[in-house]
Amino acid sequence: MALEWFRREKGPISAGQKKSSQDTLWVKCEGCGEIVFKKELEKLQLVCPKCSFHFAMPAESYIALLADEGTWTESDHTLRPQDPLQFKDSKKYSDRVAASIKTTGKYDAMTIGSCTLGEFPVELGIMDFSFMGGSVGSVVGEKISRGVDRAIAERRALILVSRSGGMRMQEGMISLMQMAKTSVKLTQLGEAGLPYISVITNPTTGGTTASFSMLGDVIVAEPGALIGFAGPRVIKQTIGQDLPPGFQRSEFLLEKGFLDRIVNRQALKTTIVQVLKALMHQEAAQA
Amino acid sequence: MNSTTTTQEKAKAATPVSQNGASGSKSYASTFVLEFEKPILELEQKIDEMRTLAESSGMGNLAVEIDRMQKKATRLREEVFSKLTRWQKVQLARHPRRPYTLDYTDRICTSFLELHGDRCFSDDHALVSGIAEIDGQSLMIMGHQKGRGTKENIYRNFGMANPEGYRKAIRLLAMAQKFKLPVVTFIDTPGAYPGLGAEERGQAEAIARSLYEMARLEVPIITFVIGEGGSGGALALSVADRIFMLEYSIYSVISPEGCASILYRDAGQAPQAAEALRLTADDLLELGIIDGIIPEPSGGAHENHDEIAARVKARILESLPDLMSETTQKLLEARHRKYERIGFFLES
Ligand SMILES: [Zn+2]
Numbered sequence: 333m334a335l336e337w338f339r340r341e342k343g344p345i346s347a348g349q350k351k352s353s354q355d356t357l358w359v360k361c362e363g364c365g366e367i368v369f370k371k372e373l374e375k376l377q378l379v380c381p382k383c384s385f386h387f388a389m390p391a392e393s394y395i396a397l398l399a400d401e402g403t404w405t406e407s408d409h410t411l412r413p414q415d416p417l418q419f420k421d422s423k424k425y426s427d428r429v430a431a432s433i434k435t436t437g438k439y440d441a442m443t444i445g446s447c448t449l450g451e452f453p454v455e456l457g458i459m460d461f462s463f464m465g466g467s468v469g470s471v472v473g474e475k476i477s478r479g480v481d482r483a484i485a486e487r488r489a490l491i492l493v494s495r496s497g498g499m500r501m502q503e504g505m506i507s508l509m510q511m512a513k514t515s516v517k518l519t520q521l522g523e524a525g526l527p528y529i530s531v532i533t534n535p536t537t538g539g540t541t542a543s544f545s546m547l548g549d550v551i552v553a554e555p556g557a558l559i560g561f562a563g564p565r566v567i568k569q570t571i572g573q574d575l576p577p578g579f580q581r582s583e584f585l586l587e588k589g590f591l592d593r594i595v596n597r598q599a600l601k602t603t604i605v606q607v608l609k610a611l612m613h614q615e616a617a618q619a
Numbered sequence: 620m621n622s623t624t625t626t627q628e629k630a631k632a633a634t635p636v637s638q639n640g641a642s643g644s645k646s647y648a649s650t651f652v653l654e655f656e657k658p659i660l661e662l663e664q665k666i667d668e669m670r671t672l673a674e675s676s677g678m679g680n681l682a683v684e685i686d687r688m689q690k691k692a693t694r695l696r697e698e699v700f701s702k703l704t705r706w707q708k709v710q711l712a713r714h715p716r717r718p719y720t721l722d723y724t725d726r727i728c729t730s731f732l733e734l735h736g737d738r739c740f741s742d743d744h745a746l747v748s749g750i751a752e753i754d755g756q757s758l759m760i761m762g763h764q765k766g767r768g769t770k771e772n773i774y775r776n777f778g779m780a781n782p783e784g785y786r787k788a789i790r791l792l793a794m795a796q797k798f799k800l801p802v803v804t805f806i807d808t809p810g811a812y813p814g815l816g817a818e819e820r821g822q823a824e825a826i827a828r829s830l831y832e833m834a835r836l837e838v839p840i841i842t843f844v845i846g847e848g849g850s851g852g853a854l855a856l857s858v859a860d861r862i863f864m865l866e867y868s869i870y871s872v873i874s875p876e877g878c879a880s881i882l883y884r885d886a887g888q889a890p891q892a893a894e895a896l897r898l899t900a901d902d903l904l905e906l907g908i909i910d911g912i913i914p915e916p917s918g919g920a921h922e923n924h925d926e927i928a929a930r931v932k933a934r935i936l937e938s939l940p941d942l943m944s945e946t947t948q949k950l951l952e953a954r955h956r957k958y959e960r961i962g963f964f965l966e967s
Contacts (some may be wrong), residue, residue, distance in 0.1 A: 335634070375802075408966075415963075417896070503963070504896050505897070505898065505906065506869065506874055507961060508872040508874050509962075511854055512858045512958050513961055513962065515827065515830035516858070518833055518834075538851070541827075542827050543821035545823070547828075547831055560823065561817070562813030567813050590823075590824055
């Protein structure tokens, strides 16, 4: 349930952090191993031109990708973590938060705001794995909660882009309860007849998957994303054998019936517009 | 998540033992003793021996001594239990003699009819559910079910439900709403099962759906954490109007072992992790997550199943009238406000 991001922290995270001999110009693709010109990659929304591998993309780039130009307004950007348990392991939680704020320039693992998307009014929230492994604590829960309130008040659709290692264990049960809190809020959005589109990206596991990520009216995922409840390491430990290739990847989930579609990042906006056009036809008629 | 658990595949192959978790392996259950329980039990054994001696020899003058030792044993128990560490409470919450869901239904229900299966894939033995009557009140009961001894535990998958368990719960929640039955849930699981098949059949979706359906269920829901509240697998049955924890039960975002192996890189530091996680009933009442604590009998719930069951029953009967007299709208509003408020953050 809780995240395993400490183990992944050292792994390759994003194209921007990838260092090679000509570090800023070229990156090695994690999918095919080819060397790709970084400028070209950025033009392609960080999708490898050779193998379509989807590199991790920061929240700002998703906003640029999805929001109609000049329509984005961020909300609640000053919400930041407290330390209700005074949690301390090898480091204090408050120190980990401070370090994450310093390295990411963000106050927590979700950026949320409103914009239009293909002229449809939406509330758009995007998670950032770089902030403590995209773990969900009080701040992410509250941001989604307020996002739903605004969506209902302003008749907007909700779109959440997940990328998260699960619940933030440094907030103990307060973080687990964010699964319940976000689910409660999503029932309110549903009651109001407004669509929620869940976009799942690599990796999304634990309580995040087991709450808002899996509750979309429409659930799409980027290709090759790791999506699951238990992390692969835990499952491997439990069953004592290697996991089959492709296990818990987007393609596997689509086949098992847990995703509506796999959508290439470059087609994400047009797909969402198609969905909104269908699901918000009544709103459009009233407007 | 517990790494020493057996696989679901093994569980499937196992022969079912008794339907009702309580019977079967009495000897195992009655002999298990925790380290910190030992001095108390040794003293009590001594008292028993002296009683036998006194009876057989007619040595009436032992009565004073027996009385003195009995007081000492009571004092010792009070002393040990008054300063339990969080880790000791974790051990009590997992005590193999602790009453499980079916031990409660046996004792508190005038009648209980178990209903099986998710109508989709299979019947999950780690999560039991059924329609019940308590003193004339019809209701729906569901809860995680652990087993006693190896055989039963394999049959119950150590209380770790698969997606079909949660889907059975979702099916019966809908039935409860349809027939206006209040719902009582019992939480006692190390966590949802982290297996291949569980992932394949959508463990995450099943849990998420259960949270969603409980969030909007139009009948009252009362939850009792009776043992281990293990993360999302526990939460999936506990979006409720009232949440009560037994005095020595725990509820945590991750097991102390799991937390220790990630944060301290050493599962052996679980006792420290248990302290940091603030997972006891007292902690969670203080944090505003639960609504009340059910005191346990002297020495813990496992020392007196009847007594703890009676207390749980009383709490159900106390809580129901208020909840059932609410309009559906008021009930849901209050449930929603309760969860909307949970969170600690700073702003601006
Ligand atoms: Zn590539």
